[in-house]
Amino acid sequence: MNTDKHLQIIGLTEIELLELEEECVNLTIQRSSAEGPQQTQHGDLGLTAAVAIVTAAAVQGLAVWLAKRRVEDIKLSRVLFEKLPDGTVRMNATQLERGKLTECPDPQVVSALTAQLSDLLQLGTKS
Amino acid sequence: MVNDTLENSIVRDLITADTAVALLRPLAEGLALFAEFDAISRIRSKAISPVLQSLFQFFVDPQRGADLFQRLPGEVAIAAAISEVLYDLRTNPATLSRKASLLLQPFSLHAGGYLPGYLAVKSLWRAASRKHFLLANETDSFLMYLRSYIYDDWGFVATLLSQELDEIRSAEAIVNYLKHRISQWEDLAEQDFSEYENSVAANRGSRPSPLPGLRVADSAAKSGKERLHRLTTELVASSKADKSMTTAIAWWSASILQRRQFMNLASVPVELCEKADGFPEVQWQRGSIFTPTRSDFMVDPKDSLGGAQLEVIFEMREDRFERAAVVHRDAKVLVCAPFGLKKHADVTRESILRAFLRRPLVVEAEKAMHVLVDHIAGENWFRISIDHCKSQVDSLVDEFFKDISLRFARDYDAVDNCAASMSQKGFQPILNRSSLVKGLALLGLATSLNPDESFVEKIFEKHALSLSQTLNQLNIAYESRGYPPRVLQVQNTLFTTV
Secondary structure, eight states, X not given: OOOOEEEEEEEEOHHHHHHHHHHOTTOEEEEOOOSSSOOOTTSOOOOEEEEEEEXXXXXXXXXXXXXXXXXXXXXXXXXXXXXOTTSOXXXXXXXXXXXXXXXXXXXXXXXXXXXHHHHHHTOOSOO | OOOXXXXXXXXXXXXXXXXXXXXXXHHHHHHHHHHHHTOOOOTTOSOOOHHHHHHHHHHSOHHHHHHHHHXXXXXXXXXXXXXXXXXXXXTSHHHHHXXXXXXXXXXXXXXXXXXXXXXXXXXXXXXXXXXXXXXXXXXXXXXXXXXXXXXXXXXXXXXXXXXXXXXXXXXXXXXXXXXXXXXXXXXXXXXXHHHHHHHHHHTTTSOOSSOTTSOOOHHHHHHHHHHHHHHHHHHHHHHTTOSSHHHHHHHHHHHHTSOOOEEEEEEEEEEEEOOSSSSOEEEETTEEEEOOOXXXXXXXXXXXXXXXXXXXXXXXXXXEEEEEEEEEETTEEEEEEEOSOGGGHHHHHHHHHHHHHHHHHHHHHHHHHHHHHHHHXXXXXXXXXXXXXXXXXXXXXXXXXXXXXXXXXXXXXXXXXXXXXXXXXXXXXXHOSXXXXXXXXXXXXXXXXXXXXXXXXXXXXXXXXXXXXXHHHHHHHHHXXXXXXXXXXXXXXXXXXX
């Protein structure tokens, strides 16, 4: 059975997308033309959108990536994710902290985010 | 059914317009990005650009501005205030992320042309700095000069309005003209820049035409002016003929030939809600934005209640800038609230309302023009002819930008190889790591503020990046790929082309 789940990510800058690819090697990331803040017609550089294929093995890497960007407050992290009516889980990266990264994120934050993402994506925690 | 001559002239006009946009859009984006990431005015500049003028007027904290003016002579205070705002902007992580993301844009004209346009402007800046060393630091003066060199060039006007009937030759003439103009950039001398700057400083709010120092031949300027005058006269005559849509289109075309006076900074749907005490307030996403005063209402405040559209308008009047919030429902203006000095409010309101009165006609004419062009271009033979011309024009424009943007690559092979490898993901295939992309972006941002190595080093530390590592890895990239150009280190000063 294929247990890979798709996570739609909107509001990333190109450099954040590259950092995500570098830091989460288990994720397969595809640029998408999905709705969300896109390059506008008015001459702005805009943000990009992507779809990440998340496996149970990759979910923790993604949680670390998020926690490094100061998703320390779990209440805030709940606003980051949204379950759409068709079951797709969407992450809005515009709400991430773009300042200094937290190099050693709090393990409790990482495990809370891992649990939350696994639950939303209906992933088993065992890889 | 349109006749042959008319068909040809429509195809010619479409191709001419497409070619001009294909060439000018990346340059316009490049100039805008240079203004955001690089331009700064220092005490030695005789004039400052409208961009930095408006930055000073709108973004300097009034308290801080007053404090600087008390302690320093006027021009020094202005330069210091601008530097402080730019320091905050360019050392901000969001700006670093934005510039690093720009460097990851495709080196292609099909993706907005941001990267080729920005790199073209930076290359021209480097070339200009070699001729007139002051421009290495007076980046705002360079920005003004380059903008005028392209957009105040009557010779370019003459080429755009040439009577050439063949569409491909017309497109080639435009590309060749700009190519020739850019190759002339090499011949510019310190005197050209000085003449231009002196003229801009002496004529604030008005512009002598042609501006001195731009190296436009008198005959070309004369021809450009004559052709534009002929076209304007023709359009104005058509716009007065009757009240048909042709008239409206002619009027619209005439209006776009004039320099734009207004800019629309924001447009959002809002709600005018009743308040127990006082006038209705303007709400956006259920939050209050502002409460207009009595004189801001253009209708009875009771009649303004309900959904409407808010637009923030920026107006450039003489050498002054004004802003106003305009709330309208369709063509009817409900509120016009100018910001800024009270003594200018009535004139600003009057000027904006005049523009809004003409707006429905402009919008209708613009739509009609698009429908007409889409309809004609949708016809089979037109499409084939246009597509054929466009593919030829695209390759001419691609070559044009490759030559300028990557001019400081090591050699021709490096130009070709880098253009190919950067076509999809910009600098990523050359620099590989996100940290190096960020380092390259930060190098440009920091040196724009102060090229002193110890200053740059501190900015790098603030972003948890290493300057020495970045310089080292950039050298390795140059050795293996021939691009980006070497960072010049003279004594304790750094000079980067990206």
